[in-house]
Amino acid sequence: MEQDGLHEFLAxxxxxxxxxxxxxxxxxxxxDVVQETYLRWDGTDRAEIRSVEAWLTTALVNLCRSELVSARVRRESYVGPWLPEPMPTAGGELGPLETVEEREQVSLALLTALERLTPVERAVFVLREAFGYAHREIADMLSVTEVNSQQIFRRARMHVREDKVRFEIPPEDARELVERFLGAARDGDVEGLRRMLAAEVVATADGGGVVNAARRPVVGAEHVARYLAGLLRWAVPEMKMAVEEVNGEPAAVVRVRGGVVLIVGIELGADGIGALRLLVNPEKLARYTELAGPSSR
Structure with a gap:
């Protein structure tokens, strides 16, 4: 019975x-939440379970809601801005990413925006927007009414979209843009960087207090261009820069002796690059290095 339960869970x-x-x-x-879901699954009388998917999803989502409450408390003492942990697109850990919509659901931009939602808003939004669950199913999972689920979803979507600066371009154009950005940053070309940036561009860095990083967002094309150019002046011979697929989108990745030391997520607006998310906290980059390998090429 235990072995059958394990196989069901692994599926x-x-x-x-x-x-x-x-x-x-x-x-x-x-x-951690997936592991806790398995422990609960392993200790449950499964003879009464009608739908394995519904049971596991309900257990996981409600564990996530509790974790979000704890995480919010931890992030209040986090040093500097908090950004999502990056994941390589390759490998399949993020699930199917075949459409623009699917890629957007795991983008650093959207995951950052989701931080403004309450746990129940985030649960409804993710279940509906990313996984396509019906409001009736979501209501059952979260112990709310179907009408309430619809209302929560509308409110969550409004909050997520209110600061939206994204401007969709073909993937090949997005990659070419990141390559040009990386080249200008590597060369310390302040003017070249400034021309690529929107006037009110915002650069946010997550060092977590582990490494030196700006503890407040840097705002404005001139300030951000100089900040970025200065950031890479510490270049060492072992440093390599490349464009890699991160969270469904091309991003600038900097490695030293194979290990990732910086990931720059780029969000394009109508007037140029509107937002930059710089991840330098080694605790958040370790898993990316492990999954992507010492080099993506």
Whole structure:
């Protein structure tokens, strides 16, 4: 019986991790929640369970809601801005990413925006928007009414979209843009960077107090261009820069001796690059290095 239960759980595990990651914005926290879901599954009388998917999803989502409350408390003492933990697109851990919409659901931009939602808003939004559950199913999972689920979803979507600066361009154009950005940053070309940036661009860095990083967002094309150019002046011979697929989108990745030391997520607005998310906290970059390998090429 235990072996059958394990096989059933493992069949659902990839989807559970993908759901937990979207809920929490952290791969390490998502792993912990998936493991706790298995422990609950293993200790449950499964003879009464009509739908394995519904039971596991309900258990996981409600564990995520509790984790979000704890995470919010932890993030109040986090040093500097908090950004999601990046994941390589390749490998399949994020689930299917075949459409623009699916890629957007795991983008650093959207995961950052989800931080403004309450746990129940985030649960409804992710279940509906990313996984396509009907409001009736969501209502059953979260112990709310179907009408309430619809209202929560509308409110969550409004909050997520209110600061939207994204401007969709073809993937090949997005990659070319990141390559040009990386080249200008590597060369210390302040003017070249400034021309690529929107006037009110915002650069946010997450060092977590572990490494030196700006503890407040840097705002404005001139300030951000100089900040970025200065950031890479510490270049060492072992440093390599490349464009890699991160969270469904091309991003600038900097490695030293194979290990990732910086990931820059780029969000394009109508007037140029509107937002930059710089991840330098080594605790958040370790899993990316492990999954992507010492080099993506």
């Amino acid at each position: 659902h595990r990839p989807r559970l991790f993908a759901l937990a990651y979207r809920m929490l914005g952290s791969a390490s926290e998502a792993e």
